[in-house]
Amino acid sequence: NGQQEQILKVENLRKTFGGITAVADVSFHVEKGSITGLIGPNGAGKSTTFDLITGVQRPDGGAVEFNDTEITGYRSDQVANQGLVRTFQIARELSEMTVLENLMLAPQNQAGETVWRAVLPRARAQVVEQEKELREQAWEMLELFEIEHVAHESAGNLSGGQRKLLEMARVLMTDPEMVLLDEPLAGVNPTLEEKLIDRLHTLKEQGYTFLFVEHDMDVIMNNCDTVIVMHQGSVLTEGQPDAVKNNEKVLDAYLGE
Numbered sequence: 001n002g003q004q005e006q007i008l009k010v011e012n013l014r015k016t017f018g019g020i021t022a023v024a025d026v027s028f029h030v031e032k033g034s035i036t037g038l039i040g041p042n043g044a045g046k047s048t049t050f051d052l053i054t055g056v057q058r059p060d061g062g063a064v065e066f067n068d069t070e071i072t073g074y075r076s077d078q079v080a081n082q083g084l085v086r087t088f089q090i091a092r093e094l095s096e097m098t099v100l101e102n103l104m105l106a107p108q109n110q111a112g113e114t115v116w117r118a119v120l121p122r123a124r125a126q127v128v129e130q131e132k133e134l135r136e137q138a139w140e141m142l143e144l145f146e147i148e149h150v151a152h153e154s155a156g157n158l159s160g161g162q163r164k165l166l167e168m169a170r171v172l173m174t175d176p177e178m179v180l181l182d183e184p185l186a187g188v189n190p191t192l193e194e195k196l197i198d199r200l201h202t203l204k205e206q207g208y209t210f211l212f213v214e215h216d217m218d219v220i221m222n223n224c225d226t227v228i229v230m231h232q233g234s235v236l237t238e239g240q241p242d243a244v245k246n247n248e249k250v251l252d253a254y255l256g257e
């Protein structure tokens with residue numbers, strides 16, 4: 001019926017670092033339930049845009065709206081509490097802990113655990129129940145990403161590809177509505193890559209929304225509903241994969257890389 005719901009709205013975002021303009025003027029909308037690609041040559045401002053959306057950096061100007069709530073300037077835990085989470089270009093799992101522990105801790109890290117819950121007797125029973133649920137959820141994630149066999153390994157012993165899987169499983173443990181993925185496939189072998197992309201589509205069918213930074217054009221073009229192209233801190237163009245792929249401006253931007 002052509003009805004579209006915009007889950008994320010970014011308006012005129014701007015960020016400079018000293019004399020460097022990382023994000024000059026970025027505006028775009030993301031449709032709920034889509035896999036939207038965010039591409040552009042190195043240094044275009046993609047990761048900084050993610051930082052501004054998720055409260056890792058404060059924008060110098062502009063606004064971010066998520067589910068019709070203005071979240072501009074929210075801290076990252078506040079953004080996460082709204083249901084908007086991101087993965088980092090460099091995975092940041094807690095390497096001393098096992099894979100399973102990493103998954104079980106993810107929601108608590110996000111929410112900021114309160115101390116009293118573990119002290120009061122009634123609350124303690126609740127905690128035990130919650131922990132059981134959390135453990136079940138964690139095992140479901142391990143299965144979804146086919147990393148059950150490394151559940152009790154230290155996260156630090158994982159391969160680069162397995163870390164990417166863990167990173168994605170970790171953000172999903174926080175029960176988000178939308179996930180920003182910053183080059184989730186970098187360093188992932190082709191078998192795992194296919195698996196991750198497959199999971200992305202499964203999760204999309206369940207109603208998740210993804211904004212996806214990836215440098216492999218074929219991956220973007222074959223898997224995204226819409227593609228947004230950034231260049232020099234601004235949006236160059238956006239549209240369906242075929243239109244973007246054949247856009248002269250896009251080709252020029254990448255030639256200049």
Ligand code: ADP
Binds near residue numbers: 020021045
């Ligand atoms: P992309 O992710 O598209 O490759 P980035 O957002 O990482 O681009 O970077 C955009 C520009 O901003 C680059 O020129 C980069 O060097 C610069 N930049 C990003 N973060 C910082 C920072 N913390 N300090 C100074 N310059 C930065």
Ligand code: MG
Binds near residue numbers: 046047048089
């Ligand atoms: Mg980047």
